[in-house]
Amino acid sequence: xxxxYEIGNPTNPKGHALIYFQNGSKPGQVGASYxxxxxxxxxxxxxxxxxxxxxxxxxxxxxxxxxxxxxxxxPVSSEEWLRETATRRGDDLLFGGTVNFADxxxxxxxxxxxSTEYAAQCEAMSESAGAVSAGDPASGxxxxxxxxxxxxxxxxxxxxxxxxxxxxLTTLMGRLQYESSGGDVVGARETEAKIRSIGKHMPENRQIxxxxxxxxxxxxxxxxxxxxxxxxxxxxxxEDYTRxxxxxxxxxxxxxx
Numbered sequence: 001x002x003x004x005y006e007i008g009n010p011t012n013p014k015g016h017a018l019i020y021f022q023n024g025s026k027p028g029q030v031g032a033s034y035x036x037x038x039x040x041x042x043x044x045x046x047x048x049x050x051x052x053x054x055x056x057x058x059x060x061x062x063x064x065x066x067x068x069x070x071x072x073x074x075p076v077s078s079e080e081w082l083r084e085t086a087t088r089r090g091d092d093l094l095f096g097g098t099v100n101f102a103d104x105x106x107x108x109x110x111x112x113x114x115s116t117e118y119a120a121q122c123e124a125m126s127e128s129a130g131a132v133s134a135g136d137p138a139s140g141x142x143x144x145x146x147x148x149x150x151x152x153x154x155x156x157x158x159x160x161x162x163x164x165x166x167x168x169l170t171t172l173m174g175r176l177q178y179e180s181s182g183g184d185v186v187g188a189r190e191t192e193a194k195i196r197s198i199g200k201h202m203p204e205n206r207q208i209x210x211x212x213x214x215x216x217x218x219x220x221x222x223x224x225x226x227x228x229x230x231x232x233x234x235x236x237x238x239e240d241y242t243r244x245x246x247x248x249x250x251x252x253x254x255x256x257x
Contacts, residue, residue, distance in 0.1 A: 008092030017092035031073030066119035
């Protein structure tokens with residue numbers, strides 16, 4: 001099964017994803033479910049009453065490494081809401097296709113199949129990451145010797161789509177401002193390095209270098225200018241050039257003050 005990623009990267013799944021469907025009998029209606037893959041395997045038979053343990057075994061393995069809930073998609077407001085929610089939360093967003101919302105039994109099977117495939121992709125990524133950390137002669141890595149943090153960041157960010165990079169950037173900018181204001185010089189330096197690494201994997205016109213400068217210059221209204229540069233990066237990605245122009249005017253006015 002091939003999964004249709006609208007936000008995210010199949011070579012670097014987040015481990016948690018919104019999966020949505022369009023209602024074939026009611027154009028414009030969408031429904032969604034949420035998939036979670038666990039980093040540890042859980043033997044659920046240990047957590048059910050003894051008289052139900054046999055039923056768990058009959059249903060299949062008592063191990064649970066991933067699940068989808070609700071088991072069939074429930075209606076949501078819109079596709080736009082899904083994209084905004086996935087971006088804000090840092091989720092993958094998968095499109096499951098056009099289905100019949102009235103056929104709940106079939107939908108549960110479809111969602112379960114997608115959940116299984118998504119979990120397999122997450123497991124494959126974990127195995128690949130484990131192989132790299134164990135040492136790859138072709139790449140020059142030595143077993144037991146950690147890779148430089150900046151190299152690891154470059155690899156990870158290089159596999160991420162721009163919406164995911166923007167989400168990560170937003171998180172890191174908040175951390176940078178907190179560390180800078182709290183006098184955590186070492187932490188701020190490490191976070192800044194990650195942000196600059198993200199910038200290398202984004203179009204140059206996103207002006208990530210100016211974003212970092214605004215966050216670290218210590219000048220009055222630094223936080224406001226930082227937010228404007230961050231908003232500008234999002235507007236550039238959305239190709240909302242009217243918004244870009246307005247933001248650039250605000251930045252210019254602040255510079256002249």
